Amino acid sequence: MKLIAISVGKPRTVKNELGEELRSGIFKNQVTEAYLTKDGFDNDGVADLKHHGGLDRAVCMYSVEHYRSWSKEFRMDFPVSAIGENLLVENMLEENIHIGDRFSIGEAIIEVTQGRIPCNTINQRTGIKPLMKRMIETGHTGYLCRVIKEGRITNTDRIERIFEHPEKVTVSYAHSIYFYQKDSKEGIENILKVDELADEWRVKLEKMLSKIG
Template structure:
């Protein structure tokens, strides 16, 4: 059982990055409590629906342990939710959780559906040009959940593993296949065999087999 570090939400807003205006939902703010629906947290929103949002990507989690690592590497202070996550939590590393894992969180029930495919707003928001590339290289992307049961979540809520559907493919392994091993048909087939895999990943991986 893991207590979350921060709970954060935010609607898309205008940002000025490198003298250019963009709309993004990455700048979330810490909150005490909200209601989690099948589409995501009340008060939350996304701008780029190619990478975020929808039932398979209703909740974004980023592991707290990565913050210290990035601070050391970039000599810069990163504090949750710098990576645009809804939940920052300890002991939830990509290598230790599996696609399909079901967790209770407050009154809700959530299931890991895919790793996160990060976009350039992470670098822009944190003013570190190399950050996106390093996140992809390491596969320390965080990951998404779908919501199986709606309910109230607060900052004191606990993430408790309720069911593990498979132990073949961790989120980290899935990320590695997606980002660095798209010619490995055996690894792709193993991912595609996971019923709980998000549709958008399934489509991308099926195309890689053609």
């Protein structure tokens, strides 16, 4: 497991790759260090508070392996934080990371709460209209975390998994149930066993479960 880059940015209005104006916190700048609080990184933020941010979604992580794949598929270079992640990492793919896992990075400790649900802002940011759809199809969405311990993180810090959740519900598994197996009673119940699951996902999954009967 390796930390590749740290990126932060306040919401701002920027012209995207197509020349369209977009106000979002997805446009971030790479930094060598940043202080992480319960609410997220200092000098970082979101524009859409309904769908982004909050204690359960304080940190967004994404794998550099996915950028390499997207670069080949779409034949273009992707800059760091092209999809708005705070931490770009390596060897931390969704199929190997569990909801409830805890990681130490520098002075901080974070806990995985949910997979990321991509939104159309990603398409607007990159100018690639199929990207959001492809992220959902592949499950290469990244994931979100809450902050267990605040502290400073530098881009040379090691990432260490200090707790592996015993339920072993991977981000990939949760993604497949959430998007493609909405009628899987067993699958939904497996995810709901994880107490560390983000509240918003818990509410949505409980509604899905109630519809199954």
